[in-house]
Amino acid sequence: MNKPCRCLLDGSQPDLAATVRDYVESLPPEERCGEETYRARLRLCVACEALRNGTCALCGCYVEARAAKRNQRCPKTPPLWGRYKAEEQDTGEETEP
Numbered sequence: 001m002n003k004p005c006r007c008l009l010d011g012s013q014p015d016l017a018a019t020v021r022d023y024v025e026s027l028p029p030e031e032r033c034g035e036e037t038y039r040a041r042l043r044l045c046v047a048c049e050a051l052r053n054g055t056c057a058l059c060g061c062y063v064e065a066r067a068a069k070r071n072q073r074c075p076k077t078p079p080l081w082g083r084y085k086a087e088e089q090d091t092g093e094e095t096e097p
Contacts (some may be wrong), residue, residue, distance in 0.1 A: 004051070004052040004053050005052075006046065006049070006051045006054055007046070007053065008042065008045075008046065008054050008063065008064055009049070009053075009054035009055065009062065009064055010054075011054075011056060012053040012054055013053065016054070016062075017054070017064070020054075020062050020064050020065050021064070023065055024065060024068040025065065027068060027069065030070070031069060031070055031071070032068055032069065032070060033067075033068060033069065033070045038067055038068055040081070041067035041074075041081045042054075042063065042064065043066050044068040044074070044081050045063040045067060045074075045080070046077065048074075048080060051063060056075060058075040058076055059075040061075075066084065067081075070083070071083050
């Protein structure tokens, strides 16, 4: 059995990664955060000890899907990243975690 990796789906499950990418791309623009914020969130997830093969061990989500959604936050206490500000225009700024 392979040891879990602290990696995103591309590094562990490429077929599932494609499905999650399709899901993220299908989200309406008003539900998605900006690309800069998305990448910043994923960097924090990759550094987190709760990441296991693209899945958050704290909540069970695929981090690439959760990080793409504007109104989501990290499930860790305290959160590593917070929700988008309502008035944000993809500046990479988020509310306090």
